[in-house]
Each structure stands twice: as C-alpha cells, then as structure tokens.
Amino acid sequence: DPKMKPYILANIEECAKEYGITTKEEATAYLGKKFAGGQAKEYRIKRVETIMDRHLLAHLGNSPDDRFTKAIFMARMGMAVLELALGKREPDDKDHYANKRLKLAGDLMEDLFRVAFTALCKDLKYQIERIHAKGKEIKIISSLRADVLSQRIHHALATGNWVGGRAGISQLLDRTSNLAVCSHLRRVTSPLTRSQPHFEARDLHSTQWGRLCPNETPEGPNCGLVKNLALAVEISEGFSEKELENVL
Structure with a gap:
C-alpha cells in the first residue's frame, strides 16, 4: 500500500539510524541489554530467546519453530494499527463479546x-x-x-488474593438457597476498577443476548461490572486449530 509505505520505512530507518540495528544478531544484542543488562553475552542471548519462545504470544507456540508464525502475527497487528491511523478500518469494539474471553x-x-x-x-x-x-x-x-x-x-x-494482584478470586459459596447457589456459580466478574465510571463497560451490549442475564446485577459500584450467565448458556473451551483443519 503506497500510503503505508512511508510509515514502515520510517520505522526501519529509525532502527538503523537511532539504534544501529540492521541484523537479527544486533536486535538480539539490543534486547539482551534491556532484559539482562550486566550479564554475560551468552546469558543475555539465552534470556532473549527464552522470552520470545515462552512468553511472547505464548498461545501461538513455545518452540523456536514458532517464531516465524509470531512474526506474521505481530506484522498483522502493526498493519491493523496503520489501517486504523489511515482511516481504513474502524476501531475494534472492546465490549463486543467476540473480543472477550472468560477465565474459568x-x-x-x-x-x-x-x-x-x-x-x-x-x-x-x-x-x-x-x-x-x-x-x-x-x-x-x-x-x-x-x-x-x-x-x-x-x-x-x-x-482470595491471586497472582497478578487480583483480589476476591476465591469466595465462600452462598448457600442461602438453591437459586443463590446457581447465581453465585454463574457469576462473571469484570477486572475493571469500581472507582471509575466505565459507562460503556457497564451498559448492556447487543452481543450479550443469550449469553448474560440483562437483569441480574448488583446495585452500587459493582453495577454492570458483576454479571451472571444466562440460564441456558454453555461456555466453549479453546481447541487446537490443527485438529479442526484435519476434520475439515
């Protein structure tokens, strides 16, 4: 795309002029100084490779063979940002349930x-x-x-204090009645802070139809941030795309 070309070239030229990075080895050495400064060269390189394989986009794989796939994924992310900046696409709706995942x-x-x-x-x-x-x-x-x-x-x-600074993860099950038990077990809690308005996150979204109960939510600061699953909803689990490709 001619409109994207100047932005891409500007980033490549900045890496070469400002940081002196033109090869894979130079990029690895630069990241090694950031992640493990003061350590031996071999340790810095190993540390960078470990972060790229185990922590960077871990859902795409954890082996060196998956680095090319991760590079393509990050290139698509960059292309989406450029398309948004050039007005070629609308910003993603973060409240759309296709863009959400539940942590069970x-x-x-x-x-x-x-x-x-x-x-x-x-x-x-x-x-x-x-x-x-x-x-x-x-x-x-x-x-x-x-x-x-x-x-x-x-x-x-x-x-109830979990890793990552989250609180209230484990709770005592409400045994007041059978309905209270069902309601508590199907509760969905947003990680957003209660002290901020977050009007769009608290509002009902059309994609919640059939997934979340539009009526059941507490009053007060938790209103709209604590929801409950709909009566007949089932949560689908993640699966391997390769298995789906084999079936198709």
Whole structure:
C-alpha cells in the first residue's frame, strides 16, 4: 500500500539510524541489554530467546519453530494499527463479546500453580547450592520443601488474593438457597476498577443476548461490572486449530 509505505520505512530507518540495528544478531544484542543488562553475552542471548519462545504470544507456540508464525502475527497487528491511523478500518469494539474471553476456575488455578511451582523450583535450587557450598551430600528429599508450594496455594484460596494482584478470586459459596447457589456459580466478574465510571463497560451490549442475564446485577459500584450467565448458556473451551483443519 503506497500510503503505508512511508510509515514502515520510517520505522526501519529509525532502527538503523537511532539504534544501529540492521541484523537479527544486533536486535538480539539490543534486547539482551534491556532484559539482562550486566550479564554475560551468552546469558543475555539465552534470556532473549527464552522470552520470545515462552512468553511472547505464548498461545501461538513455545518452540523456536514458532517464531516465524509470531512474526506474521505481530506484522498483522502493526498493519491493523496503520489501517486504523489511515482511516481504513474502524476501531475494534472492546465490549463486543467476540473480543472477550472468560477465565474459568481451571485457568485461574493454572496461573496459581505455575507461580507456586516456579517458586518451589527456585527454592530447591537455592537449597541444593547451599548444601553443595558446605560440601555435604546432596539429597533431593531433604532439600525439597513442599510447604513452599502448598502454602502459596492455601494462602491464595483462603484470602482470595491471586497472582497478578487480583483480589476476591476465591469466595465462600452462598448457600442461602438453591437459586443463590446457581447465581453465585454463574457469576462473571469484570477486572475493571469500581472507582471509575466505565459507562460503556457497564451498559448492556447487543452481543450479550443469550449469553448474560440483562437483569441480574448488583446495585452500587459493582453495577454492570458483576454479571451472571444466562440460564441456558454453555461456555466453549479453546481447541487446537490443527485438529479442526484435519476434520475439515
């Protein structure tokens, strides 16, 4: 597109002139200084590759073979931004339910377990290094402190304070009546802060038809931010696109 070409060339030229980045190796070295400054060169390169493979667009894959797919995805993101800036497309409706995903109990427990297990591995590494420094015999059983894992999970479930700074994730189930139980189990809570208006997020959206109850929401600051699933709605889970392609 002739209109997009000047913007793309400007970004490429800025990388070359301002930062001196013209090759893949130079880009990796630049990112290594940002993510692991002061470390050895080999460690910086390994750190950048780990972030690209495990953390950057992790839903597209976690292996070096998926980097090209991630590059195409990011290029499409950049093209969408340019199209919006040039007036070739309308901004996405963030309140449209096609642009939303629900985090279920399993997803939240996965996040919690990942953080707790990472802490357990770091503690195990520290204990083994300390025993090795003292010249003693290394025993995995004596070095492994299971409380590091269990206490993190128990504390999150008891207080409701989850990883990522979220609060109120785990709650006591309302047993007032059968309807109260059904209502509590089908509750959908928005992560938006209650202190801001968020008028569009609180309003009813046409895509909520058949998915969320238009009537059931609490009064006060939680109005519109705490919703409930409709009576006959079913939540679909994610699936592999490759499996769908094989079926088709």
